[in-house]
Amino acid sequence: MWAFLSRRLRRWVILVVAVPLLGRALERVGGALEERRGESSLTRGLRGVGHRLGRGRRDE
16 A cells, blocks of 8 residues: 555655654664663754654643
8 A cells, every 4th residue: 555655745744743753763762772871962862853853742
């Protein structure tokens, strides 16, 4: 079925679905690392990128 969708529609689906999921995953990984080892530039970076990718969320 994926092959029947137009190129533009596939790109839109990826941007609408996959990018926010990736942002949430990066935030969680950064949070888990921060709980284990404390705050570092890596955890700040992961959480920052995750926050920027997931900006469309309303759960803040």
